[in-house]
Amino acid sequence: MGSQHAKTAPYYFVPGPSKWPVLAGASLLLTMAGASAWVNGYGWGPAANIIGILATIVVLFKWFGDAFAESESGLYGDRIDLSFRWSMSWFIFSEVMFFAGFFGALFYARSVTMPWLADIDHKVIWPDFTAQWGNTPGGTIDPFTKMGPFPIPTINTALLLASGVTLTISHHALRLGQRGKTAFWLAATILLGAIFMGFQVYEYMHAYSDLNLKLTSGIYGSTFFMLTGFHGFHVTLGAIMLAVVLYRLMKGHFTPENHFGFEGAAWYWHFVDVVWLGLYVVVYWL
Numbered sequence: 001m002g003s004q005h006a007k008t009a010p011y012y013f014v015p016g017p018s019k020w021p022v023l024a025g026a027s028l029l030l031t032m033a034g035a036s037a038w039v040n041g042y043g044w045g046p047a048a049n050i051i052g053i054l055a056t057i058v059v060l061f062k063w064f065g066d067a068f069a070e071s072e073s074g075l076y077g078d079r080i081d082l083s084f085r086w087s088m089s090w091f092i093f094s095e096v097m098f099f100a101g102f103f104g105a106l107f108y109a110r111s112v113t114m115p116w117l118a119d120i121d122h123k124v125i126w127p128d129f130t131a132q133w134g135n136t137p138g139g140t141i142d143p144f145t146k147m148g149p150f151p152i153p154t155i156n157t158a159l160l161l162a163s164g165v166t167l168t169i170s171h172h173a174l175r176l177g178q179r180g181k182t183a184f185w186l187a188a189t190i191l192l193g194a195i196f197m198g199f200q201v202y203e204y205m206h207a208y209s210d211l212n213l214k215l216t217s218g219i220y221g222s223t224f225f226m227l228t229g230f231h232g233f234h235v236t237l238g239a240i241m242l243a244v245v246l247y248r249l250m251k252g253h254f255t256p257e258n259h260f261g262f263e264g265a266a267w268y269w270h271f272v273d274v275v276w277l278g279l280y281v282v283v284y285w286l
Helices: 020-039 045-072 078-117 152-175 179-209 218-250 260-285
Strands: none
Touching: 020 045, 078 218, 078 260, 152 179, 152 218, 152 260, 179 218, 218 260
């Protein structure tokens, strides 16, 4: 929330009818229908997918614009602020469960399935199989090299940890009313996130071209790309959220007392940082 008139806001603001939820649902349906047609070889799929994505972006831009206008016009009070905080908290909790599912799949594959497939009962079927993570002797998968922690994953860890520091500095500056300092450190956070994504793209290119590590490289490849890929997607979303917050900050939104738009994006970014630390240890080191 960025309202400068919280004290005069209604007890609880109820928005009027809106066309944006229906349009968002239609644009998302078109996006997914286009994506499904694309992967199944239908010629209309790519165009439908791109149109759906663009329509979704426009709808979100307009929808969030209405929310920003309501906030800045003084319609959001303490009750709305509390509902936003609970909503963001539950959303991040759902993201925790999302990544917990992938970490659970990785744990089950490494600690349960692999030893089970290598026991004496299965030696007749897979005599050359050994319970070594990332090892594929005797299998039908092309040989590949595991991704180690150096140097790119370690550099990316340093980048995300540094971005958490710069974001915290920016938040403290906003609470002190130092808008210029807030914008500078927020822009630095976004830049660090962009550099992180650049390194991850390079890492994927290195994995495919030099290590022969692909999404089809057995359970190791699928869990590696699913975990790191979804995390990269979340970093991208977090950077977009922070960029919107930076834009609003430059437009004069937020006050030292009321700035949940900033805080919600910051919560999400710190969550992304914590998830990466788990990935860095479990995926690259173990």
